[in-house]
Amino acid sequence: MIRVVATTPFEGQKPGTSGLRKKVTVFQQPHYIENFVQGLFDSLDAFEGETLVIGGDGRYYNREAIQIVIKMAAAAGFGRVLVGKGGILSTPAASCVIRKHEAFGGIILSASHNPGGEHGDFGIKYNIGNGGPAPEHVTDAIFERTKTIREYRIMEADDVDLDALGIARVGDMVVDVIDPVEDYAELMGELFDFDAIRDLFASGFTMRFDAMSAVTGPYARAILEDSLGARPGTVMHGEPLPDFGGHHPDPNLVHAKELNDLLMSDDGPDLGAASDGDGDRNMIIGRGRFVTPSDSLAIIAANAHLAPGYKDGIAGIARSMPTSGAADRVAEKLGVKCYETPTGWKFFGNLLDAGLATVCGEESFGTGSNHVREKDGLWAVLMWLNILAVRRQSVAEIVAEHWETYGRNYYTRHDYEEVDSAAADALMADLRARLDTLPGTVINGLTVERADDFSYHDPIDGSVTTKQGIRVFFTDGSRLVYRLSGTGTAGATLRLYLERYEADPIRHDLDTQDALAGLVQIARDLPDIEGRTGRSAPTVIT
Incomplete structure (x- = not known):
C-alpha cells in the first residue's frame, strides 16, 4: 500500500558538486530525506518499470536511508532495484553496476571523504543512466521541486534484509540484493x-x-x-x-x-x-x-x-x-x-x-x-x-x-577549512573585482601576466559554466588559483592552488613547499587571507 504523507519544504536542499551534503542530524529530521528523494523522482520522466541502483559507503545512517529510498522507489513505480549487500556500493562500483545492467539511474548515499559517525556528515546524490553524476540541469530541477513540495509517497512495507543476497519484493517492485564487489x-x-x-x-x-x-x-x-x-x-x-x-x-x-x-x-x-x-x-x-x-x-x-x-x-x-x-x-x-x-x-x-x-x-x-x-x-x-x-x-x-x-610542475594545494562563509565570499568578491587591474602588477618580484575568473564552454552541449575559480598567471609561467569548495557541510573551504614549472632536471629534487615558498607568500598576501579570515596558516597542505 502506498502512503501519501503531507510535508513542507526544507531550506537549502540544493545539490552541490557531488550531491546534497549535510550533517547526519539534518538528514535525520522527519521528512528531510523523503522530501529530497520525492523532489528527485518528481524531476525525472519515463522511469516506470525501470531499474534503479542504490548503495552507499556504509557511513552512519546509511542503512536507514536506503530502506527509505527503496520504499519510495517502489511507490514511484520503479520495477526493480539493485542494492549492494549491507547497503554497500562504492561510488565507482555504483557507476559500473548502472552501466552494466543498463539501469535508469542510481542513488548513492555518501558524503565521500567527509567525516562519518553520529555527529558526522551524510549525503545523497543521483547518477544518470550513463553512470555519471547528474548534470546541473537535473540537480537544478531537483532543487526547484524541493522548494515547493507538499507531499511525498512511500510504500508501506517491511524493511528489506540487506544482508541476504537474493530477491525480495516491496509492493510490485523487485529488490535484488547483489554482491557489491562482483561486477x-x-x-x-x-x-x-x-x-x-x-x-x-x-x-x-x-x-x-x-x-x-x-x-x-x-x-x-x-x-x-x-x-x-x-x-x-x-x-x-x-x-x-x-x-x-x-x-x-x-x-x-x-x-x-x-x-x-x-x-x-x-x-x-x-x-x-x-x-x-x-x-x-x-x-x-x-x-x-x-x-x-x-x-x-x-x-x-x-x-x-x-x-x-x-x-x-x-x-x-x-x-x-x-x-x-x-x-x-x-x-x-x-x-x-x-x-x-x-x-x-x-x-x-x-x-x-x-x-x-x-x-x-x-x-x-x-x-x-x-x-x-x-x-x-x-x-x-x-x-x-x-x-x-x-x-x-x-x-x-x-x-x-x-x-x-x-619537466616538473611543482604544485601544492593549501586548504583553509571551515572559514566563515561571509568572509570567504567577500575575499573572492574582492579578488574578482580586481581582475582587470592585476595585469602588469609586480608582487614580490613576479609580474602578473593575466587574471580571470574561469568559465567553461562545454564542447558537446554548448553549456556555459561560470565563476569556477579565480586564476592569476605570472610572466614566469607560475599560476595561482583560488576556489571555494562545494564539498563541505560547515562554513566554507577556501582552496588555494600554486604551481611553478621547472624544466631543468638539476632542479627537480627540491622540496615542493621550498620551491614554492615565494609564491605561497604572494598567494596569501594578494587577497590578505589572514586579515580577512583570521587564519595565519592553512588547515591542510597537500
Whole structure:
C-alpha cells in the first residue's frame, strides 16, 4: 500500500558538486530525506518499470536511508532495484553496476571523504543512466521541486534484509540484493593485466593499501589479496565502519599520515595507496616518494598503453582547471587534446561519452577513465600496479624519468577549512573585482601576466559554466588559483592552488613547499587571507 504523507519544504536542499551534503542530524529530521528523494523522482520522466541502483559507503545512517529510498522507489513505480549487500556500493562500483545492467539511474548515499559517525556528515546524490553524476540541469530541477513540495509517497512495507543476497519484493517492485564487489572486480580484470600483477607480487613486491575503515576495504581485499596474491594484511583499516573508525576518510598526507610515515621509512613497502570514504579518490606513495594527484594523472596518461584495456592508446585527457599542467605536456607529446574543465566529475561525462577523452583527473586525489563515469580510487591503484609490473622500476624511478622527459610542475594545494562563509565570499568578491587591474602588477618580484575568473564552454552541449575559480598567471609561467569548495557541510573551504614549472632536471629534487615558498607568500598576501579570515596558516597542505 502506498502512503501519501503531507510535508513542507526544507531550506537549502540544493545539490552541490557531488550531491546534497549535510550533517547526519539534518538528514535525520522527519521528512528531510523523503522530501529530497520525492523532489528527485518528481524531476525525472519515463522511469516506470525501470531499474534503479542504490548503495552507499556504509557511513552512519546509511542503512536507514536506503530502506527509505527503496520504499519510495517502489511507490514511484520503479520495477526493480539493485542494492549492494549491507547497503554497500562504492561510488565507482555504483557507476559500473548502472552501466552494466543498463539501469535508469542510481542513488548513492555518501558524503565521500567527509567525516562519518553520529555527529558526522551524510549525503545523497543521483547518477544518470550513463553512470555519471547528474548534470546541473537535473540537480537544478531537483532543487526547484524541493522548494515547493507538499507531499511525498512511500510504500508501506517491511524493511528489506540487506544482508541476504537474493530477491525480495516491496509492493510490485523487485529488490535484488547483489554482491557489491562482483561486477566491479570483473571489469577491473578486463582492463588490467592481472597475471603480470600476480607475477609482480610473487617476485616479492610489497604494498600497503589504507582503506581508511571505509567502503573500499572489501573491494581491495577481494582484488589485491584474494585475486592478485598480495600478502594477507596488505589492506589496512579494511572493515567499513559507520564512523570510519574515527578516521577522517580523506586520502591525503594529513589524514593518511600512518601510511605516509610507513612509506617514508627505510624499510617501508614498495607501494602505498589509500582511498576515501566512498572509494572514488586515491593517494599514491612510493617508498620515499609521494606522487601528487596531478603527477599521477600525467604518469598514468603517459603509460596507460601498458594496460590491456588501453593498449591502443588514449583519445584525449581531461583535467579539472586547478589540476597542474603536467597532463597537458603528456597530451602534447601523444598528439591528443587535453581538456580543461571545472572541478566536479560531472563535467567529464560529456567528453567521455563523446569519446574525446579516455583518462581524466582532478586535483583533489581523483583519477579515472572511460570505464565508468566516476573517478575511481582502486582503478588508479591497479593502473599503477600494472605500470610497475611492466616497467619493473620503483615508483621513485618512474616519477624521476617522467620529470626528466616532461619537466616538473611543482604544485601544492593549501586548504583553509571551515572559514566563515561571509568572509570567504567577500575575499573572492574582492579578488574578482580586481581582475582587470592585476595585469602588469609586480608582487614580490613576479609580474602578473593575466587574471580571470574561469568559465567553461562545454564542447558537446554548448553549456556555459561560470565563476569556477579565480586564476592569476605570472610572466614566469607560475599560476595561482583560488576556489571555494562545494564539498563541505560547515562554513566554507577556501582552496588555494600554486604551481611553478621547472624544466631543468638539476632542479627537480627540491622540496615542493621550498620551491614554492615565494609564491605561497604572494598567494596569501594578494587577497590578505589572514586579515580577512583570521587564519595565519592553512588547515591542510597537500
